[in-house]
Amino acid sequence: MTPALTSRTDEPASALLGTLAAQGASGALSTEAGIVYLAAGHVVHVESALTPDVGDLLTHSGALAPDGWWEAIDQAGRRCRVGRQLVDSGHLAAGALELCHLGALFDAAYFVLAHDKPALRFRPGVSHWLGAVSSVPVDSVLRESRRRRELLHRIWPDPAIDLAPLARAPGSDPAALPARRGRTLAQVDGVRTAAQIATALACRTFHTLVELRRLAAAGLVVPKAPAPATAPVSAEPGPAPRPTAPDEPDTALLRRLLHALEAL
Structure with missing residues (x-):
């Protein structure tokens, strides 16, 4: 039976991910640095306030207009089909979305697994609002995170x-x-x-x-200063609030505030 954690355990997040993968689990595993989303034992998304998300990357690069991003969230966010909406509406090619998604996934996974602290909780059945884009075996995510950590250390x-x-x-x-x-x-x-x-x-x-x-x-x-403590994050899915202007307020800050509020 898939575990439903409600508080921190002594088991590192990487070990618990391996257990969940072996069980073919689906749900959201929260750590202090972000959330790993699983479907049938594969990683389908990782998010962290310490990295730009898919929307940041697409809109800041000019690949997608901000209005197109928020339109897809408004129309398909509650159904966890934002990615599919972007492709079906013609705003983005499927290949471009997949490349951006994989880049964001591995970036966030590096921070989530960098120090491999104990997981906070796992919630079975929780899906990310972006929806199915691509999936990666847990072993591949762990291996790539370790490779990145070793390269940066060198x-x-x-x-x-x-x-x-x-x-x-x-x-x-x-x-x-x-x-x-x-x-x-x-x-x-x-x-x-x-x-x-x-x-x-x-x-x-x-x-x-x-x-x-x-x-x-x-x-x-x-x-400039020691790294600030990361606020606890929640496994509740939901995009960052729509900004009132392209550059203000900062979207990473909004995500941290959202996660902190959901954890109360």
């Missing part, structure tokens, strides 16, 4: 770069760097975190982390 071993607001070191000049690294450094302002920089660049978080750790290794970027 570049620069301080994980504070991933979470803290980042500042430029005195004298750092984006113009003297390779194009992608220079664009990344130009977004470092003493306030933004890696996830916010990735959103501003409409870039996958892992690619941004690679550049930021390279910048840190070169002495050009430093964490």
